[in-house]
Amino acid sequence: MSSMSSLCRAQLNARFCSRTLATHAPSTSPPPVLNYTNTKTFKPIIGTSILLNRSPILTRSPTPFERAYYSYQARIRRALHNPFPYDFYFKQGSILETRFNIEERKREKIAFGPTFGVEDELDREKAAANQAAAEQLAEQEGENEEMMPRVHPSDTARDTKSLDRKGRRNVWLLLQDHNDLWRFPQGNIVKGELLHQAAHRDMFAQCGERIDAWIVSRSPIGMYKPEPKLSAKGTPLPEEVSFFFKAHIMAGQVHPDKEKTKDFAWLTKQEIEPLVSKHYWEGVKDMLSDY
C-alpha cells in the first residue's frame, strides 16, 4: 500500500515538479536481516501507529515562475475579455459604479502600464469628489481592514507545539518517549479487537481525549517493521509489525500522558527526518505527504 501512495506521489511530483517540497534522500540498501532458525514458533507482535495530520490552512506561496505565469495570463485575459455590461450591473451614476470605475482604471494601469487608457475627462474637483465618495463607501463596508499575516507568531518563535505553525504545509504529530526517542503515536492491539478499532483507541490513549480527530480509512496506509532484536540470552525476540493509519485533527490540542511521553511536536516532513532513526525514517517517509 505504501508503495502505491509513493507511486501516486511520484506521479504528482512529475506533474508539478515545481511544487514539490520533498528532499529525495538517496535510497540506501536495506539493513541486514537476522537469520531466524525457528521463525515459525514466533507470532509477530502487531501494533498500530497513527499519522495525526494537520492539513495546510494557508494557500501555498506561488513560485516566481508561477507568479510571472499567472500575471501574464491575467494580462491576456484582461486584454481579450468580453465588454463588461456596466448598465446591467450598476445604476447609472451610482457610487458603486463610480467606485468600480476607479478600481478598474487602477487595475488597467497595473496590467498595461501607466500610459494606458484615455485621460479622465472630468474636471479635477469632480474626480476628487468621486474618489472621496468611493473611499467613504469602502470604509462603511469595512473593506480597509488589515489582513492577517501569513507568518504566524508561532513560526517566528519556533514553537513546535502550536497547531498554527507552518500554515502552508502538512504537519504531523511526533511524540518523544523517556528514552528521548521520537516516534509517531503508537499502541497495541487488545485480543478480539479489529485493527482500525485499535487504531482509534490508541489515538485517544496517546493524544488525550481533548482532540477532535478522525481516522481516514479502515485499512492501514503502510507498515513498518523495526530492526530485529535479540533477547539477553542471544535468542531472537518475536518480530514486531506496526500498521500505520492516517488521521486528521480538526480542533483541540494533544495532551499526552506525562508518564509515558516526555514531549510532543507538530513537524513537517523535512523536520521529522533528523529527529528519528534512519531505519524508522526509511520505513515511514513514503507515507508522509511532500506538500
Place this chain on the structure above:
Amino acid sequence: MGPHGKARSLLRFGRPPPITKPLRINLRTKLPQPPVKIVTREFAPCRLEDHYHTTLQEDVMYMTYIHELGPRPPPRDIRLKYDPENPYSKYRHNPQVGGSQMGRKPPPPSSPETVTRLEAIQIHTMAKDALQNRSSLLGVIMALRALTGETSQGGGQHAVRGVEIIRGKKAVGGWIRPGAPVGAKVTLKGQSMYDFLGTLIEFVLPRLREFDGVMLPPPSANVRTPSAVSGVVSFGLSPTAMGFFPQIEVNMDAYPRLYGFHLHFITNATGVGAQDRARALVSGFQIPFVRNANL
C-alpha cells in the same frame, strides 16, 4: 538580477514590440488578427485545487483502495445468442447470453491514475414557460452567465461551450416538443469549476435555511442503475439558492425571477460503486450528505 543588482519585477512587462508589418484583417470581423492563436489559461492560484492535491487526493485514495493480488484474470468469454456462422441467423442482432452487463462492470484496479478526481461541474436549468414564450429563456441565460462567467470559446479555448440552450428531444403531450428550447446548461472545467464550487460551499450552502445536506438514497436502492455506476453526483437547488450567489445577489432586481437548477458533479469514477466514490470525493469539498431519518 538586472544589470544594477536589482531584481526585475516578474509581474510587469516592458513595452510591446512595435508592429512593423500591418496585421492581417479578419474578413468576418473586420478586425486585425494576431499571427498566432492566443489562448488564456489559469490566471490565479486555485485554492480548492490545491486542497485536492495536498489533502483530498490522498484521503480518497486511502478510503477507496481495494487490494488486489496480481493482475486480474481476463474477462469470461460469453457466447453469442445466435451462431454467426449459420446463414439463417447471420445478420440478426446477436446479443450475449446472460442479459445486460450494465452495472456489472467492476471498477478499474486501484492505481494513481484511477484515484477519483473531479472532472467537470454541469449546471442545468429548465424553464418551463419557455415553451410558450421563448424570450423567457433570456433570464435563465443571463443568470447562468452571471453565475459562471462562461462564454462560448471563452479565452480562445475551443472546447469551452459557454451557456448552451437545451432543446426537447421527445414529444410528450402537453409537456414538451422535439426541438423546442426549454432550458440552458453550462459545463465548467478547471479553474472556473473550482471557483464556482468555492462560491457554492462558502456563500450559498451555509445560508440555506432548510438545507441539511444532499439526501442519500436508501440502502435498498438499486446499485446497478446507470446513475449508480457512472460516477456522477447530482442534486438540485431551489430558486432561493440562486439568490445567495454574490454574483446574482448584487443586482437581483435585474432578473425577471430566480431559477432553481440542477448540479452534476462529474468525476472519473466508473464501475460498481462509482457513485459512492464520487460522493466521497464531493463530500471532501464540504458538500454535506445526509441519510433519510425516516428510513
